Amino acid sequence: MLYLDYAATTPPYDEVVDTMAEVMKKHFGNPSSLHRIGLEAEQLVRQSRAVIAKCLNVLPDEIRFTSGGTESNNLAIQGVVSQFRHRGNHIITSVIEHASVYETFQQLERQGFRVTYVPVDETGCVKLDYLEQALTDDTILVSIMAVNNEMGRKQPISEIGHLLKNYPKAIFHVDAVQSVGKLPIEPDKQGIDLFSCSAHKLRGPKGIGFLYCRQGLALRPLLWGGGQEAGIRSGTENVPAVVGMAKAVRIAFDHRERFVEHTSRLRERFVSGIHAIPELKLSGSEQASDMAPHIVHFSFPGMKSEVLVHALEQHDIYVSTRSACSSGADLPSRVLHAMGYDDARAAHGIRLSYSLDQTMEDAERFSHVLKAVVEKLKPTMTTQNRRR
Known part of the structure; x- marks a missing residue:
């Protein structure tokens, strides 16, 4: 099996x-209990928080555990606007955000917030000049992802953080789900107040996931209850998952340099294989430095994405069509449309994503199979186009 949907x-x-x-077997206690079994569980939670904080070079009290990226994004966005609405009514995001951010902003817009959706260029990069022009003294939140989850374009997070220094009322949230443990994220240097993992x-x-929340920044909770996680995320902690996440984060950070080096080589091979097939169109920037090394996206205009996905699956190769949260939707990609792609490209995209587990031999195999599959599907594509 060649799994390329990381x-x-x-x-x-x-x-x-x-x-x-x-x-789960040995430390099943509730971390809020005062007896020894509860205290042992609480100690594991505290140690896990410290491990994650050390990897990120932040304070342990700045790490707040959640159920994952969607909750972290919602807690950051809704927590900020609920807490600081008295400061202003303007919030900013981009047109290519993950659904858990984009749809939250749409809901806030329906509630009366003034929302600016910053456009992107043809490579998928947020237009900084547009964002800068949108900022006002009424802006209380800017939420921009670090790496686009669908086509892998890195975003100018440091530059945005620098811009926001002139707008002290604006809180900066970053959806870092596709970058933590893979690419550098430095809240102090980049001016980040909140980021999700x-x-x-x-x-x-x-x-399980976490939200980095800068010390001193108050958020209004989404959930009310026992006051866990400094009062912003009530509910009994999932101790086994917290400990498992801390171990995964530590391993990822131990191997991060090797990850970047290895996945960059893999990306180069995947991209060269795509370029060798005239029917395929690479998405994003042609400059490798603009793109996350662990994601490659391309389109096969005129061929339904799911047809190519299942054709590759016949060779025991597993890829996806877009974000897993929306891959079942038979619609053109919102992200690719925002980049200026027409329906022929926006509705027929394929995403490859990989890690240290894949080899150069795997990349060679994929490129060989992809070429054979495209050749086999071309007559089918011609027939489909004629029927249209």
Whole structure:
């Protein structure tokens, strides 16, 4: 099997699975309980928070555990606007954000907030000049992702953080789900107030994530209850998942330099294989430095994406059509449309995503199979176009 859908989810490390099993067996206590069993569980949560904070070079109290990226994004966005609405009514995001951000902003727009959706250029990069012109003294939140989850374009996070220094009322949130443990993220240097992470994107367990929340920044909770996580995320902590996430984060950071080096080589080979097939169109920037090394996106105009996905699956190769949250929708990609692509490209995209597990031989195999599959499907594509 050649699994190339790591941006959707990743196989957990064996060490993570083993650690979580041990914690479930031996440390089942509620971390809020005062007896020894509860205190042991609470100690594991505290140690996990410290491990993650050390990897990110932040304070342990700035890490707040959640159920994953979607909750972290919602907690950051809704928590800010609820807490600081008295400061202003203007919020900013981009047109290519993950659904958990984009749809939250749409909901806030219906509630009366003035929302600016910053456009992107043909490579998928947020237009900084447009964002700068949109900023006002009424702006209370800017939310821009670090790496686009669908086509892998890196975003100018540091430049945005620098811009926001002139707007002290504006809180800067970053959806870092596709970058934590892979690419550098430095809240102090980049001017980031909040950023989101999901463990299952870096070989940790599903159903757990965290929100980095800058010390001193108050958020209004989404959930009310026992006051866990400094009062902003009530609910009994999922101790095994917290410990598993901490282990996955530590492993990812231990291997981050090797990850970038290896996936950059893989990306180069995947891209060259795509370029060798005239029917395929690479998405994003042709400059490798603009793109995350672990994601490649291309289109096969005129051929339904799911047809190519299933054709590759016949060779035991697994890819996706777009974000896993929307891959079942038979619609053109909102992200690719925003980049100026027509329906022929926006509705027929394929995403490859990979990690240290894949080899150059895997990339060679994929390129060989892809070429053969495209050749086989071309007559079918011609027939489909004639019927239209």
